[in-house]
Amino acid sequence: MPTAAVTNAEKTPKSAGPKAQKKDKGGDRRLKRIDVTMKRNQYKPDALIEVLHAAQEAFGYLDEAVLLHVARGLKLPLSRVYGVATFYHLFTLKPSGAHNCVVCMGTACYVKGGGKVMEALQAELGIEVGETTPDGQVSLMAARCLGACGIAPAVVYDGEIAGKQQPDQAIAKIKELQG
Numbered sequence: 001m002p003t004a005a006v007t008n009a010e011k012t013p014k015s016a017g018p019k020a021q022k023k024d025k026g027g028d029r030r031l032k033r034i035d036v037t038m039k040r041n042q043y044k045p046d047a048l049i050e051v052l053h054a055a056q057e058a059f060g061y062l063d064e065a066v067l068l069h070v071a072r073g074l075k076l077p078l079s080r081v082y083g084v085a086t087f088y089h090l091f092t093l094k095p096s097g098a099h100n101c102v103v104c105m106g107t108a109c110y111v112k113g114g115g116k117v118m119e120a121l122q123a124e125l126g127i128e129v130g131e132t133t134p135d136g137q138v139s140l141m142a143a144r145c146l147g148a149c150g151i152a153p154a155v156v157y158d159g160e161i162a163g164k165q166q167p168d169q170a171i172a173k174i175k176e177l178q179g
């Protein structure tokens, strides 16, 4: 967990920028999901990770406009929000592919073969963690723990969690998603 210090030089953004403002005007429901999460946590800065999770669930990735929106809502410097978003592998700042695959690399999953599943998917897709295939079909990501250690190793395919995954199963699932 990064401990980005808040200095006087860091300013809390007052505006979420043109892109976010445009989304605000349009009443983007995804931004409302983020707002609901921030409100539920009483806009406390400590809720940053939970809010970023909600944002990524809503958008699939965290672009600058979304990070600004979160920074403004929690009254945090953008540098702090950006620092946390880039520290955790579960968060991605790049647009996702048409399909997402998140392999849990937490301890329980790793010892049960999560690392082998990840290696197999990297080889199959020809990409590294955090990347999207050149055809824009699949984004491959890693999580630290999905909270499903009992079914380790776990993989999330397009938001649906699957347990006890083996490399060949994961590759078959990816091929299925790709059509």
Ligand code: FES
Binding pocket: 104, 105, 106, 107, 108, 109, 110, 144, 145, 146, 147, 148, 149, 150, 152, 153, 154
């Ligand atoms: S370590 Fe993978 S779900 Fe907890």
